Amino acid sequence: NLYRKEWDDGEWIDVGIFVDNALLLPSSEAAKDRFLVEYRKYYTITGDKPVANFTGCDVTRDPITGAYTLNQTVKIEQYFNKYLGKNSKLRAAPVDTSADGVKKFMSIKAAANEAEKNFMAGKDYMGLVGCLLFLTNRTRVDCAFHVAFLAQYMSNPSPDAWYALLDVLSYMYKTRHIGITFGGEPRVPETQSDPPLNVQQFIADNGLHVYSDASWNPSHAGHVVMYGNGPVAHSSRKIKVSAQSSTEAEICAGVAATKDIKFIRQILTFLKMTPNGPTPLLIVGGEPPWNI
Secondary structure (H helix, E strand, C coil), X not given: CEEEEECCCCCEEEEEEECCEEEEEECCHHHHHHHHXXXXXXXXXXXXXXXXXXXXXXXXXXXCCCCEEEECHXXXXXXXXXXXXXXXXXXXXXXXXXXXXXXXHHXXXXXXXXXHHHHHCCCCHHHHHHHHHHHHCCCCHHHHHHHHHHHCCCCCCCHHHHHHHHHHHHHHHHCCCCCEEECCCCXXXXXXXXXXCCHHHHHHCCCCEEEEEEECCCCEEEEEEEECCEEEEEEEXXXXXXXXXXXXXXXXXXXXXXXXXXXXXXXXXHCCCCCCCCCEEEECCCCCCEEC
């Protein structure tokens, strides 16, 4: 949940609540102290320090640029030690990126016979999927498609799906220090559009834009909303309708992206950071951008 308190003298504080964790963003130290004095009348709290970890994400701030970086290095190490171990071979990519490797990954199916089911007996496939989803839903957007694809076999996983899932974890471990950094001058996408992208407005909106893409067979769609040079929302999942063409699949992906960007715009408006104009929707694959 997200809350905002404003005082008559112009001070304010934004409060994010997740279960029993709170994240405070005050306009000043005085505003934070003012809020905590009232809050402690009703609740007992611990912490009250600059945030270093929130909901499993380590948070660091560059003292020079002011940029914030989120990563989950510690969590990835825990999962790697649980499911693989330090002697395991590390991968440079979530899957084999050759044409044959991609085809092999996309051809993974559920367990087809009793031998495969017996092999998977006792394998914590569902637990590993849950761990990887915890990572991809926060900082490891680069593996969102692979984990979402393999998650569909949780009820009846095959050995191929199990090994593919371990490969993704192996790649995450090798790149465990990768994180998401928010801050700096908004990077303008290198794209052609009609009408041309309003760069001045784009920078004024702190680089708010969204990319979307889709595949037709199999029908899968994904998108990522960018703000402050980092992803603030993303999705990778099967298309819920039976797309009759690649164009229809792209439209489905664009609709899903539009729902997310509308929600993000509502949050920014609530936080008094209302976007100045329409948000560019950049469709990967050569189509011209849309303005939402």
